[in-house]
Amino acid sequence: MSCVTTQDRAVAINPTRSCAPIGAMLANYGIHGAITINHGSQGCATYPRHQMARHFREPVEVASTSLTEKTTVYGGKNNLLSALKNIWERFNPTMIMVCSTCLSETIGDDIPGIIDEFKDNNPEITIPILSVKTPSYIGNHATGFDNFLKEIANNLPDRRKKKGETNGKINIIPGWVNPGDIRELKHIVREMALHAIWLTDYSETLDGGYYEPRPHFARGGTTIEELQSSSKSIATIALQRHIGGDAAHIYERRHNVPAHILPMPIGLENTDAFVDTLTEITDHTVPEILQVERARLLDALVDTHMFTSGLRVALFGDPDILEGLTSLVVEMGMTPAYILTASESKPWAEHMVEVTQELGVESEIIIKSDLHELHKRIKAKPVDLLIGHSKGKFIADAEKIPLVRVGFPVEDRFGYHRRSIVGYNGAISLVDEITNIVFERRATGVVSNTLLELGVEGPSTMPLLIPNGNGNGKH
Numbered sequence: 001m002s003c004v005t006t007q008d009r010a011v012a013i014n015p016t017r018s019c020a021p022i023g024a025m026l027a028n029y030g031i032h033g034a035i036t037i038n039h040g041s042q043g044c045a046t047y048p049r050h051q052m053a054r055h056f057r058e059p060v061e062v063a064s065t066s067l068t069e070k071t072t073v074y075g076g077k078n079n080l081l082s083a084l085k086n087i088w089e090r091f092n093p094t095m096i097m098v099c100s101t102c103l104s105e106t107i108g109d110d111i112p113g114i115i116d117e118f119k120d121n122n123p124e125i126t127i128p129i130l131s132v133k134t135p136s137y138i139g140n141h142a143t144g145f146d147n148f149l150k151e152i153a154n155n156l157p158d159r160r161k162k163k164g165e166t167n168g169k170i171n172i173i174p175g176w177v178n179p180g181d182i183r184e185l186k187h188i189v190r191e192m193a194l195h196a197i198w199l200t201d202y203s204e205t206l207d208g209g210y211y212e213p214r215p216h217f218a219r220g221g222t223t224i225e226e227l228q229s230s231s232k233s234i235a236t237i238a239l240q241r242h243i244g245g246d247a248a249h250i251y252e253r254r255h256n257v258p259a260h261i262l263p264m265p266i267g268l269e270n271t272d273a274f275v276d277t278l279t280e281i282t283d284h285t286v287p288e289i290l291q292v293e294r295a296r297l298l299d300a301l302v303d304t305h306m307f308t309s310g311l312r313v314a315l316f317g318d319p320d321i322l323e324g325l326t327s328l329v330v331e332m333g334m335t336p337a338y339i340l341t342a343s344e345s346k347p348w349a350e351h352m353v354e355v356t357q358e359l360g361v362e363s364e365i366i367i368k369s370d371l372h373e374l375h376k377r378i379k380a381k382p383v384d385l386l387i388g389h390s391k392g393k394f395i396a397d398a399e400k401i402p403l404v405r406v407g408f409p410v411e412d413r414f415g416y417h418r419r420s421i422v423g424y425n426g427a428i429s430l431v432d433e434i435t436n437i438v439f440e441r442r443a444t445g446v447v448s449n450t451l452l453e454l455g456v457e458g459p460s461t462m463p464l465l466i467p468n469g470n471g472n473g474k475h
């Protein structure tokens with residue numbers, strides 16, 4: 001049976017988490033023409049900008065109130081008021097999001113109060129100005145993203161909805177994904193002849209083309225008008241439980257828009273859950289193109305099984321991507337031996353015990369932890385494969401274990417933000433990548449697999465773990 005463990009050490013060594021403002025900044029990048037003001041010292045804007053630029057390979061623009069020693073003692077109100085005025089006059093944005101930092105939260109600046117004062121003094125400025133709480137000592141980058149979505153759900157949707165009024169669209173909250181993932185999700189929705197409001201859509205703003213003259217704001221992103229209309233949508237689907245799940249419930253509570261909270265659509269079963277939900281909400285059937293993609297994924301899983309079956313894998317990252325990856329690696333016949341996150345969520349850990357139990361595997365689920373802890377375990381009982389972000393490179397190098405890079409940040413590879421790991425196509429790419437790494441390691445003997453070592457390429461004598469079907473038979 002799977003078990004839950006946690007880390008005793010107070011200090012983190014090689015942590016898997018980033019700071020909270022980065023999550024709010026990333027989400028805000030998905031709104032067309034929106035600008036972030038980071039209320040803190042300059043480093044609190046510079047660190048997230050660098051982290052995002054290394055991952056997305058795009059220039060990332062964020063304003064900072066640049067708090068100093070004096071403003072730390074006397075408060076940063078005047079800096080924030082000036083920043084709001086400057087940003088409005090110089091950029092004319094569609095929305096301003098002010099995120100707090102460890103510093104501004106600790107000195108106790110009343111950011112919503114300062115924004116109210118700014119609006120009172122500048123009645124001609126009618127754009128939305130949001131305040132998002134992002135102290136990094138409460139949560140991490142995922143919390144920042146989630147808090148941003150809650151502020152959007154609470155403040156942007158139009159509340160003057162008439163009874164029964166609808167825009168015929170679905171609010172979809174992808175959560176923390178890559179631009180390539182959002183494009184794959186859009187492909188699924190488009191092929192089903194549906195229309196969505198994306199909360200939020202940075203598929204172009206953080207993976208744009210080269211245009212001359214450079215547009216005033218990056219192309220793409222969800223518009224303010226779409227967000228205002230989102231209270232009239234027929235449903236909200238959150239594709240990550242921890243990033244966007246609460247926002248979906250706010251839509252349900254405040255705007256009577258039913259919430260559907262799903263696991264991240266990585267792998268066959270989780271993608272089926274997304275597609276099935278779309279069919280249930282709308283009565284649209286699954287088009288042939290998606291059925292073909294599904295069949296191709298199933299075929300890839302069958303084909304790869306003899307090479308990957310029985311391998312032990314260590315997964316690390318954020319809770320939602322871990323839940324999705326767990327499902328996919330089990331569909332490939334592998335065992336997720338260690339599942340490690342910095343999150344402290346015990347309910348998630350208990351949920352993962354149930355998930356692994358249902359999938360028929362035994363895992364150690366390690367919460368509130370870091371990569372030093374994972375390294376210790378791998379030294380004691382090795383794995384064949386690591387799956388997670390670039391910070392796992394140190395374990396991979398030291399133990400000569402291949403690392404499949406997914407999640408955030410991936411800063412030592414180029415173009416990974418353009419790839420997709422969600423949907424049927426994303427899963428096929430990931431299955432291919434994992435299997436090719438297994439093939440490559442076959443030569444070095446790092447991956448232990450009896451069939452590979454014997455060079456057997458005929459039908460496997462191992463049972464094939466073909467995942468369950470699609471649930472409702474609509475495929």
Ligand code: SF4
Pocket residue numbers: 019020021040043044045047100101102103135136
């Ligand atoms: S002080 Fe806090 S908000 Fe600023 S960079 Fe460090 S963790 Fe992030």
